[in-house]
Amino acid sequence: MAKIIPTPWSNENYEKDIVDALVWSKWILRVLGIWPLVFPDTSRFEKILATISFALCWSALSFLLIPMAIFTLSDRTVMNDKMKMLGPLGYVLTSMLKYLFLVIRHKNIRRCIHVLSIDWRAVQQKDYRMIMIKESTKGHVLSKFCVAFMYCGGLSYHIVMPFLSQRPEGEQNVTIGPVPYPGFDIIFDLHFVPSYVFVFCAQCFSGIVMFNVTTAVCCLAAMSVAHVCGQIEIVMARVENLVKSVQSNPRTTSEHRMAIIVKHHVQILRFSASIENILSEICLVEVVGSTLIICLLEYYCLTEWQNSDTIAILTYFFLLMSFVFNIFMFCYIGELLTDQCGKVGYTSYKIEWYHLPGKIALDLMLIISMSHHPIKITAGKLISLSFSSFGNVLKTSVAYLNLLRTVV
Secondary structure (H helix, E strand, C coil): CCCCCCCCCCCCCHHHHHHHHHHHHHHHHHHCCCHHHHCCCCCHHHHHHHHHHHHHHHHHHHHHHHHHHHHHHCCCCCHHHHHHHHHHHHHHHHHHHHHHHHHHCHHHHHHHHHHHHHHHHHCCCHHHHHHHHHHHHHHHHHHHHHHHHHHHHHHHHHHHHHHHCCCCHHHCCCCCCCCCCCCHHHCCCCCCHHHHHHHHHHHHHHHHHHHHHHHHHHHHHHHHHHHHHHHHHHHHHHHHHHHHHHHHCCCCCHHHHHHHHHHHHHHHHHHHHHHHHHHHHHHHHHHHHHHHHHHHHHHHHHHHHHHCCHHHHHHHHHHHHHHHHHHHHHHHHHHHHHHHHHHHHHHHHHCCHHHCCHHHHHHHHHHHHHHCCCCCCEECCCEECCHHHHHHHHHHHHHHHHHHHHHC
16 A cells, blocks of 8 residues: 655656656657657657658558559459468558558647656656556566567568578579569569569568557557556555545545545546547557458468468468467457556445545545446447457457358
């Protein structure tokens, strides 16, 4: 239980705390060229670099999308090649949509960062600061896992599989170098070494952009929900100390302490609603896209198993684990937020509320009632992200896999 410190205290290290809390989101959003949009207090030079980075990222995604779409929709492409291109093409499309929604929602992201900064400045006890640091560290751990899984699976697909995987018999004697995404020979002469090097490097760069878009959304969600969890922990500590503080220091009015708790709780709910507004459309794209891509990756694993291509099987398996872990992260974050919001009501119920004045004890019912309707992260206001929805995504992908094997 947190101790109540009678002497005033201010967080002198709030600037460092804010930087530490934003470090992962700041780094990735800066690479994508979005950071000046969500944090306007940046230098002119950094804004110029962000504009260049933003243009390069969109150019890279467009460079990848157009030839892939032409190759997939071409009548000369056989069905097997079309199926192999559906997964990468779907990932490019979902990445572009998520990137677009990040740009559209930049004002909401800016407000959330502003509220987060105010909370770090306004923390009034060392114990509360330690709670916030502990929850922020958990958010960093989730971000690190997301980056590690996405980059390991993605780089193996872009670098390892093109060179080590088995190639079709008709292509083994062709002097064209391997590339992660086929179909670019429609536009470029890949027999010409400079053209091949350009295409290969451009495809790898485009892949890194897509990885950054995915990890940016995940890191942003982890950072925001971790901050909410820290604030809810502080509210629960204040509720637990309410009875003790009123009994030990009767000079301080219990109405004032209760007003602080209710005001803080309402601010947390508003912040949580802002997170839901930011992530709603992005999570819808993530759920739909991940369901289809997981289905296709399962199909690719079975296909390569029949071809006895060990490198391709391992690569697709790593990618499959990356996408499964990514959608699990969003469902876990949604479950964590819902569960944490509900704990406030339970904490308000289990304290010795019968020692409080009657009016204050009744005020606790407001907190308990609000906790019965916690904020949920949804996918387009349609699907609540939770462990049950994660199971539904996996079951749906397997159902689509059975349908795909029947049709193809």
